Amino acid sequence: MAYVVAKRATLLMPSGPGEEGLHLYCAVTNPCDQNQCLLVTFSSIKEGRFHDPACVVDVGEHPFVTKPSFIEYRLSRIISCEHVAKCVAGWVFTPKVDVSDDLLLRLQTGIEASDFTPMLVYRYFDLNKHR
16 A cells, blocks of 8 residues: 555654754645655754754654654755655655654744745645644
């Protein structure tokens, strides 16, 4: 059975070189009329380095989050759900446990609160947030 993207779903996806280049992404919308969805990415907070304060995620708020983290809205992706399903089938993307309803709400709220959300992402979310 093909993987179906839905709001709250998380995926471990390549986003850079080597094993360090795998990041957790979360679908914050259900598929739109063009069969696309919006994914945001988690990133670890590193001491002495700036991080976007719009949505900080504490250890344990998701089983994959083992270090204090934040959502890096500037790296959000609007992606074809068909592409996601193919990458899951080909073992390029690895599904993980869904986020809680409370964490999803915080991820979504951060899209509008962040100074780093690209305008295209902001507009897409504004049109599709009630799906």
